[in-house]
Structure formats: structure tokens, C-alpha cells
Amino acid sequence: KQEVTQIPAALSVPEGENLVLNCSFTDSAIYNLQWFRQDPGKGLTSLLLIQSSQREQTSGRLNASLDKSSGRSTLYIAASQPGDSATYLCTGGFNKFYFGSGTKLNVKP
Amino acid sequence: DTGVSQDPRHKITKRGQNVTFRCDPISEHNRLYWYRQTLGQGPEFLTYFQNEAQLEKSRLLSDRFSAERPKGSFSTLEIQRTEQGDSAMYLCASSETGSHSPLHFGNGTRLTVT
Numbered sequence A: 001k002q003e004v005t006q007i008p009a010a011l012s013v014p015e016g017e018n019l020v021l022n023c024s025f026t027d028s029a030i031y032n033l034q035w036f037r038q039d040p041g042k043g044l045t046s047l048l049l050i051q052s053s054q055r056e057q058t059s060g061r062l063n064a065s066l067d068k069s070s071g072r073s074t075l076y077i078a079a080s081q082p083g084d085s086a087t088y089l090c091t092g093g094f095n096k097f098y099f100g101s102g103t104k105l106n107v108k109p
Numbered sequence B: 001d002t003g004v005s006q007d008p009r010h011k012i013t014k015r016g017q018n019v020t021f022r023c024d025p026i027s028e029h030n031r032l033y034w035y036r037q038t039l040g041q042g043p044e045f046l047t048y049f050q051n052e053a054q055l056e057k058s059r060l061l062s063d064r065f066s067a068e069r070p071k072g073s074f075s076t077l078e079i080q081r082t083e084q085g086d087s088a089m090y091l092c093a094s095s096e097t098g099s100h101s102p103l104h105f106g107n108g109t110r111l112t113v114t
Helices: none
Strands: A004-007 A010-014 A019-025 A032-038 A044-051 A056-059 A062-067 A072-077 A086-093 A097-099 A103-108 B005-007 B010-013 B019-024 B031-037 B044-050 B053-057 B065-068 B075-079 B088-095 B109-113
Touching: A004 A086, A010 A019, A019 A032, A019 A086, A019 A103, A032 A062, A032 A072, A044 A056, A044 A062, A044 A072, A072 A086, A097 B044, B005 B088, B010 B019, B019 B088, B019 B109, B031 B075, B044 B065, B053 B065, B075 B088
Parallel strands: A010 A103, B010 B109
Antiparallel strands: A004 A019, A019 A072, A032 A044, A032 A086, A056 A062, A062 A072, A086 A097, A086 A103, B005 B019, B019 B075, B031 B044, B031 B088, B044 B053, B065 B075, B088 B109
């Protein structure tokens, strides 16, 4: 079974800071790695998907990288804003997709 | 593309009652997944379907849980004889069959067992 670990579990930063969220997984036989954000009481919103043959993906202020050999992915958020406050989750898989507990981000105005 | 739809949004039930949730995936998405999420934790895999076939069911899923996808479109998740430990958010996701297809989640059904 794929084990996913996300570090840190929680992060509080002032507005405008650049930050990095980490995701590690035990089974490198994945098709893709996907990052989500989750607002309280809501479902998961897809942010970025990195295919197994890719090294990174960018969308606006977000950049995600994937290193399959080390079983790691990072999500970089540039110039953080209070609206970025949410829980960020990653998942990688083959046919089934397992999640870690996420990183709870709080961006203070 | 109207997104993944789940019904109901909230369900409060008494211990011992049966409940059923519905998930309508994005049309033409062959794969459908059910997850359970408790407070402060990530989604926990329950089961998934390829069209109407249930391909895998988590060992965490007791015999009180059953899921169906009879025509390969919408799916239902039934919990029989609910227990307080079943209180959680139940999430549904769908994707195309291709290996690089992203998961799309619904907003979930919040179950409270009193």
C-alpha cells in the first residue's frame, strides 16, 4: 500500500512569503502525482497534476515538482495570499490513490 | 462538465439505521472512487469502480458497507446498521481511464450518527 507523508503538518506565514510544502511517498510506481487544496467542509480542488514522465508543472503562483526516484514532490507557492489558506493534499497512484494527512496552511494578512 | 455531484450534502441518522449516498460522476468518466475523511485526516480509500465493475475494496470497509455502480454511471454507497464511528465526510471522485487522468472530487456527504 502506498504510504504518503506530508511535511509540515501545519504552517503559518505572513502574507507575501514564498513557501514550500513537501510530499513523500513509498511506492515510486505511480502514474502521476496530484496536488489538491481543501477548504473546510468542502471537497478537494485539483491544483496541479504531474505525469510520471514529467518533472514539474506550473500554474500561476504554484509550481510542483516530482522526483520519482526519491519518492518526493514539492509544491511551491509564490507570494502567498490570505486566500491560499487551506489544507493542501497530495496523492500519487497507479489505479488507487492514497492520501497523506495534508499540510494546513494559514496565511496571515 | 458539471463536476462530480453528491447527494445529500448532510445526513444525520440514529445509530442502527441504514443510510445511502449517491454520487454522479463527470459524464464519460469510467472510474469512480469512494473515500472517507475524518476531521484532521486525509481521505481514506474505500473502493473504486471501472465502469460497473467494482475492482477493489479496502479491507477497512466492513461488511456493513456496500457500493454499487449498476450501469456504469452514478454510484451509491450504503452503510447498514450505522455506528457512531461511521461519522465522517464521504467523498466521491471520478476520472477517465487513462493513466494520466486527474481525479475530480465532489463536495462530499457529511454523515453524523447520533
